[in-house]
Amino acid sequence: MLTEVITVLTDRQLLIFQVIVDDFIQTAQPVGSRTLSKKEKISFSSATIRNEMADLEELGFIEKTHTSSGRIPSEKGYRYYVDHLLSPQKLNQHDIHKVQSIFAERIYELEKIVQKSAKILSELTNYTSIVLGPAVRDNKLKRIQIVPLNKETAIAIIITDTGHVENRMFHLPENIDAGDLEKVVNILNDRLAGAPLESLNNKLYKEVAVLLRHHINNYDLMLNSIADTIKIPAYDKLFFGGKTNMLSQPEFHDIEKVKNLMNMIEQEKGIYDLLSKNKSGINIKIGRENNNSAMENCSLITASYSIGTEQLGTIAILGPTRMEYSRVISLLNYISADLSAVLSKLYQNR
Amino acid sequence: MLTEVITVLTDRQLLIFQVIVDDFIQTAQPVGSRTLSKKEKISFSSATIRNEMADLEELGFIEKTHTSSGRIPSEKGYRYYVDHLLSPQKLNQHDIHKVQSIFAERIYELEKIVQKSAKILSELTNYTSIVLGPAVRDNKLKRIQIVPLNKETAIAIIITDTGHVENRMFHLPENIDAGDLEKVVNILNDRLAGAPLESLNNKLYKEVAVLLRHHINNYDLMLNSIADTIKIPAYDKLFFGGKTNMLSQPEFHDIEKVKNLMNMIEQEKGIYDLLSKNKSGINIKIGRENNNSAMENCSLITASYSIGTEQLGTIAILGPTRMEYSRVISLLNYISADLSAVLSKLYQNR
DNA sequence: TGTTAGCACTCTTTGTCCCCGAGTGCTAAT
DNA sequence: ATTAGCACTCGGGGACAAAGAGTGCTAACA
Structure with missing residues (x-):
C-alpha cells in the first residue's frame, strides 16, 4: 500500500x-x-x-x-x-514545564497522579483528555479485612499490592461472633494473599470453602457474600479532563453533535470500548475509524503507560478530526513515558 | 408581603x-x-x-x-x-413504580442507593439531578487499619460507623517493623474508635501523641502521616444524573449558555456552593436567586434527606426556570422521604 | 362601570431577490 | 508544463415585502 x-x-x-x-x-x-x-x-x-x-x-x-x-x-x-x-514536533519549554508539574509533589497515590495527568493534558491541548486507570485485574491480593459494623452487616476490604482498595458491605450470617470472623479472615489471608485478583473467586470456592466448613456454621452464605465482595470491578476507572473543551471547537456549534458526543462521554461504556482495544504505543483513530456514530467528526489518539513491559493503562486525547496531531502525539509520548517512569519507580518493589 | x-x-x-x-x-x-x-x-x-x-x-x-x-x-x-x-400534584402510578425500583434490590451501600436515586430522578424529570452524598463529617470512627505494602509505604484505612471507607497511602518511617505497626494501630483504635471524624485530628495530637512516644521511635513523622490520612474530605461527594439533559431544553440552544452551565457542573465547586447552603425541607431558587451567572436561566430545587432529625445530605433538580415545579417538588418530596426511611432503617443501630 | 369589538400599529419570521466575494474548471496562450 | 483569463457556481448578507401574531387604545355596549 x-x-x-x-x-x-x-x-x-x-x-x-x-x-x-x-x-x-x-x-x-x-x-x-x-x-x-x-x-x-x-x-x-x-x-x-x-x-x-x-x-x-x-x-x-x-x-x-x-x-x-x-x-x-x-x-x-x-x-x-x-x-x-507527520514530522515529530519538539515540545516547547512551557509544555515541558507543565508536564513536569504533574510529578512535582511527592504523591503516593496512583489515582491522584493519573487524575492530574488528565487535567494537565486537557489544559495543554484544549481537547478532552481521557485516562484509563491502571488495570486492577492482575493486581495481587495483599490483604483482606472484615470489619463488622453491627450485628447484621460488615464491611469487607480488599487491599492489593499496588495499594488499590476496594470495599463492599455485606450481610452477616446470624449468630456469628467476633472470634469466628477473625478465624475467617485469617483463613482468607493465609490462602489468598499473593494471588492475582482474577483467580480469587476460583480459589475461594475450591480451596477456602473446605476450610471454612470446619470452622464455622453457615459458611455457605458467608462465602457467597465474600465472593460477591471480591468480584473484580467490570471496568477500570476512567478519568477525564476538559470534558467541555469540545464545546469551543467550531465543528461543535451544532447542539445535536454536542449532545451525541456528551452522552457517549457520560455513559463511559462507549469510551471504555474505544480505549480498551488499543495496542501499546501510540494509536490514532480518525472519524469513522472509531466505529461509533458519536465520533463522526472526532479523532482519538491513545498511548499506553506501563511498568516495564506490563501495560498498565491508557492515556488518550479526544479532539476534532481537525486536530493538531503532531503536537498531541508528542505530548502523549512525553507524558506516557514520564508516567511509566514514575510508576515504575513507585512500584518497583511491590 | x-x-x-x-x-x-x-x-x-x-x-x-x-x-x-x-x-x-x-x-x-x-x-x-x-x-x-x-x-x-x-x-x-x-x-x-x-x-x-x-x-x-x-x-x-x-x-x-x-x-x-x-x-x-x-x-x-x-x-x-x-x-x-402551586397545587401539590399527585404522582402517577408509573412514577411511583420507578421510584420504588430504587429500593427494590437489597442494597447495603449507601453510595449505590444515592447514585441510583440520582439516575432515576433525572430519567423521570428530563432535567439534571444532583445528589449531595451523606456527610461524613459527623460520622464516628469505627476502625483504623494500617496495611504495609512494602518497606517504604503503607496504606491507612479508616472505616466509619456508617460503613464509609477512606484510604490513603503514606510513607513509613525507616526501621519500623510489623510489631511496632501493630502497636500503633492498637493505640489508635483504643483511643479514637467511636470519636466523631471531626475530632480525630485534635485527639490525635493531644491524646495519642504521648502514648506513641512511649512505644516507637520516629513517632512524629508517623503521626503526621496518620493525621494527613485522617483528614476529612473537604467536600462531600456529589452524584449526578442526566448531565446532558439540559441540552434538550430549547432555552439551551445557545452554545455559550451550555458551555457556562456545563463548566460549572464539571467543576463541582460551584454546585457544592449552591447545594450546601440550604435549609432542610424543600428549597427553591429561581434564576438569579442562585447568585451564579451560569444559573441565569435555571432554577434549582433541593430537598434534604435525613435519619431522624439528623440531616444527611441533599437531593436536587437543576432545570430551566421554565420548570415543572409542581411535579419536581412532588417527586423530590417523595424520594427524599423514601430515602430517609430506607436509610434510617439501615442505620438505626449503627 | 366593567367588558368587548375593532382597528391601527409594532415586531418577528419567512421568503425572495440580488449582489458580492471566493473559489472552481476549462481553454487558450506562453 | 505552466499560467493567465474567463465563465460559472455557490454561500452569505442586505434589502425588501408580506404574513402572522400580538399589543394598546378607543369607542360602543350591557
Missing part, C-alpha cells in the same frame, strides 16, 4: 496536500487555491494548484464542502497525513 | 397569571391574549385579557420578549407562582 501511494503522488502534490492540512487544522476554513499560492512554501500559480487539487480530490485525499468552495482534508487524507507526513 | 400581594391581585388576574405560567412551562412559547381566551378555564375576551396582562406586567409578574410579543413569566412571577399558586 505504501509503495502504491508513493508512486501516485508527486512531490508537488504532497507539498500542496500538506499545506492544505496544516492550514485547515489551524483555521478550520476550507482552503482555496489563491490562499495556497500566497504561502511562502509555494511558488507556483493558483491555476496550477487548482489542477493539482482536482487530482488530489480524485484520489480521495481532499473534499469540497460545496461546488465552488475551497478544499478540506477527507478522512482518508488525514489518515495519509498521519501515516506519512 | 403576603398580604400586600393578596390585596393587589384580583382573582381574575391570578387565574390569568396561573394559566400563562402553566402554558409557558409546557410550550416554552410566549403566551398571547388570543391563546389564553381559547383556554377552557377562561371565559372572557382577548381584549379583557390584554388589559389584565398590562396590569400584570406593570406589577412585574410577566414580561414581553419584544413590543408586540406574548408574555412570559418574570423571575418575580415564578417566585410568586411557586409561593402561592
